[in-house]
Amino acid sequence: MKLEISCVTKILLLLSIIILAFICRDLLHLLILSLTAFSIMALLNRGMLFNCVKIVIPMLIVAFITWTLFRSYSIFYAGGGDVDWYFGSFMTVRLSAVLATSFILVSTVKPLDLIKALLFFKLPRKAVLVAGLTFRHIHTVANDYRTIKEALTSKGFELDKGSLIKRIKNYSLVIVPLLVRCIENAEKLSLALELRGIKIENYGRFSEKLSGLDILVMTICVICIVFAILYYWIGVF
Template structure:
């Protein structure tokens, strides 16, 4: 987490210099292209391209490790759920049936395993651009850029506050957990069974919600005292105009979006299974 109390990491790079609205457009276009395909080759290309952009942004693995670990765990659970519930789904997609072994009395096929890997890589292909958007976009600059493209400054400021308080909520969660541990509530491995440890997280939920509501009330009162929302427009301290690199990024995004649509329509439509 950056010293500003946000997830933004302040560094000098071409990616950091991009306007926040451009990076939002990058996220939307990248995600749309990823969801056009069910082809592992496309996802590997997106992951490689995303890794290059992350390197360009000078972001290290240590700085983004929690987000990466969370998404890896999510994809593993998603794949395990898919394989358990629909072990022959991949075979139904391509009309080819190659059984491996039985799961809950139903045969699991190679085609379903390939589909599960493909689906996991689809989610992972969105991870690099998500990292870039979250960790290279300053909340205040992003709010001003949203307002610049026509979004109401009230909505833009709400987005700004949400991005700023995500780390605070995380820190509050950790503080409450430590307070509960001091009272003898078990959260760590070896202290209690897995089921009981999951149940113990309920002791964090209510204090966290109450703390968040109290934080919302404090911020709301402070904004009301300053007359927020009384004017139709407002100025931005962090506002800036689009630069040459922003226009270059827009052009590349348009080319990428058109290329994705054409490739999906004429070359790589449907689920790709090489065997």
């Protein structure tokens, strides 16, 4: 079985899990949430699940030890015993839900999906256009940064050598040509936009339509968040 939902629904679903992880105060509820996140991951891509578990498990072990044994050193410590197994488990499960969801978000949501979601939520087109162009040109800036760094290294300059202050100073030599490059690119980009006769009001008029499954998933997400707020914060039920 493969999960076939729109990018807008996917983003909303993932954000809902993260929000719920911070609202829930019950270990069992959190456990269900965490399992849901890992199940979605398995449905999307089993390889991703394996990679995530490999990365997340050491972090969860450290989190469990820290929150269980050293919670009295936390700046949020509000009394109670020094060792608290329940609290350690609760924080670890919460962290696992947030990490798994973030992992899905970073691995599967492409910049284009994010732009579609912004358009769907009726954000100003100008802002969405700028966001789209920014995403489009991130790799250009990253390439320029890498090339400048390589050129400096090829001239015998060791960027990552010396004290922290010296290293920060070293990086100023990367910033100047990178800024020049960015300004040049911005000029070219504005010229290219002029040549294409772009009208902001026309940008992204034909966004995708939602299926029945999308609407169902979105509705469940909203109901869960509302239910969690009523249950935990307002005290209904």
